[in-house]
Amino acid sequence: MSEKQNFRKEALAIRRALSQEDRNGFSLEIVKSFRELDEYKSAKGIFLYMSYADEVSTTELAGNCISDGKRIAFPVCVSESEMEFKEVSSLSELKSGFKGILEPDRDKENAAFIPDIIIVPGVAFDRGLSRMGYGRGYYDRYLSALPEFVLKAGLSFSIQVFDKIPSGKHDKRLDMIVTEKEIIR
Numbered sequence: 237m238s239e240k241q242n243f244r245k246e247a248l249a250i251r252r253a254l255s256q257e258d259r260n261g262f263s264l265e266i267v268k269s270f271r272e273l274d275e276y277k278s279a280k281g282i283f284l285y286m287s288y289a290d291e292v293s294t295t296e297l298a299g300n301c302i303s304d305g306k307r308i309a310f311p312v313c314v315s316e317s318e319m320e321f322k323e324v325s326s327l328s329e330l331k332s333g334f335k336g337i338l339e340p341d342r343d344k345e346n347a348a349f350i351p352d353i354i355i356v357p358g359v360a361f362d363r364g365l366s367r368m369g370y371g372r373g374y375y376d377r378y379l380s381a382l383p384e385f386v387l388k389a390g391l392s393f394s395i396q397v398f399d400k401i402p403s404g405k406h407d408k409r410l411d412m413i414v415t416e417k418e419i420i421r
Contacts, residue, residue, distance in 0.1 A: 240402040244368055247360035250395055252290050259393070263293035265416035266391050271300060273419070275387050275412075279352035281307040283321050286330065286338040291357055292391040298327055309347035311374070312339050319374045323347040353387045354379070356410065361392050362401045363420060365409045379408040387411050394418070 237245075254262075270276055282301055287294045301308045302325070309321035313334060322340035324330065333339035356375045360368040367390055369375055379388060388408070394415040413420040 240368070240404070241371070243402050244359050244371060247368065247396060247398075247401075251359070251393060254290065254393060254395065259290060260293065262393050262416040263287075264296065266292050266393075266414050267294075267297045267300065269416075269419060270297065270389070270391065270414045271304075273414075275353060279306060279387075281309075281347075281349045281351045282353045282355065283309050283311070283347070283351040284355040285311055285357050287357075288335060288337045292393060294355070294391065295327075297355075297391075302326065307347075307349055309349075309351070310338075310340050311378075312342050313374065314342070317373070317377065319378060321347045321351075323349070350383060351386055353389055354382065355389050355391060358390050358392060358396070360401045361390050361397050361410070361413045361420075363397065363399055365411065365413065365420065366401055366403045366407060367410055368401050368403065368407070373406065376406050376408045389414060 284294055284298060298308060307323060309323040311319045311321055313319045322344040324340050329340055330338035358367040358369055388410045390410050390413045392413050392415050394417045397415060
């Protein structure tokens, strides 16, 4: 197992060790901090993901985006290496997909807007704004194709933020990480 794979495994174990109560409370704090950002307030369109297992919960944020008048889109994996974002106007449009993760209908048209913000999942992050995903590279490839002006944000529990994480040349850095304790830019 590589250094990166070992690190990913350890970071996942650390996140899994958080109690459900802490995960819920921290998720609410993270969403509250994110919604207070000027970038969020001025954003018209946001790409985000529906949380899975013990990730920071994005369900409330998705609902907030809709009630705040934002256009939102969620990812759908369309091949072994590619994902597309599909716009929804209601969370009721999401159905159980890969690993039971809620996602839009695969047959929907791709989102017809470029987001102001894309929120990306991660297993681990560091203070240099590096992100470690789940190892498939979907987001790194997708982020490479986005215009520079799109704000790339990670939502993370503070225990997922390290001084330095292993990263490679294909790993894309973020512009911001929001935790329950701080905002790292």
